[in-house]
Amino acid sequence: MDWDKLRIFHAVADAGSLTHAGDSLRLSQSAVSRQIRALEDALGTTLFHRHARGLILTEQGELLFDATSTMAKKLDTAAARIRDSEEEVFGELKVTTTVGFGSLWLTPRLSKLYDRYPDLKIDLMLEERVLDLPMREADVAIRMKEPSQADLVRKRLLNIRMRLYATKEYLERAGRPERLEDMRDHRLVSQNTLAPQVQAGAQLTHRIRAQDVRSTLNVNNYFGVLQAVLSHIGIGVLPDYLTIDFPDLERVLPDVESVEVPVFLAYPEELRQSRRVTAFREFVQEEITAYRRQQSSENSVE
Secondary structure (H helix, E strand, O other), rough: OOOHHHHHHHHHHOOHHHHHHHHHHOOOOHHHHHHHHHHHHHOOOOOEEEEEEEEOOOHHHHHHHHHHHHHHHHHHHHHHHHHHHHOOEEEEEEEEEEEHHHHHHHHHHHHHHHHHHOOOEEEEEEEEOOOOOOOOOOOOEEEOOOOOOOEEEEEEEEEOEEEEEEHHHHHHHOOOOHHHHHHOOOOEEEEEOOOOOHHHHHHHHHHHHHHOOEEEEEEHHHHHHHHHHHOOEEEEEEEEHHHOOOOOEEEEEEEEOOEEEEEEEEEEEHHHHOOOHHHOOOOOOOOHHHHHHHHHHHHHHH
């Protein structure tokens, strides 16, 4: 159905006159009349009774006017929300990141974002697969390497390292390793090196396993590794961003760690002006700043 003809019909039905509708639409009376006749022909019905005093809707015309009135109200509401979007943040935002970072760092902090923007709808996709941002598989991505896709706005958030952690209870029971070779007498908890993960984590795990570690627990994501370590099962290979939120973790073998892993936030160039994307980006940056400040404070105490 022709949207332009519906717009003209709605104006005529609302004004009750071809002349008045033409004035509001800046069209001649004859042009308005032609559009109404064309719409009636397309629908195979009469929409108006024509009287000397003006136009009266037929039963079919009333049905169509109800529909166009609903449409007009929705369009007015949408226009108002678009105008207000300079100050408001609402609607759906598709965010993708890794299982580890998303479940262990990002998700616990999202309540602060919802407190600020209660009408925001976040679709959080946690997976190791790199989604295609230019094709809008996601709006925003947080990844453990610089995105290679073109036409993306990207920002380096921080650098992380994979390190060894255990609980005090485990170390009191099993002893604290002093050298890398001592790991052969401990249970190593890590991601399976064949599972999708940052290369630095797999390389560190290979290095430790080369010490002829006798007992291991392989998990396919860092959430599982963390839960095993917190359950005092062994010494785990984990990202260092966990130490702020999980103070029970104690670092083991401080000289053993991976190379730095960059963490990037990226989104399509076409979303640069999106209020949803801007709100999410600023929120993550604020949380990263708070994380760094707390991390620096703890390091100075040590």
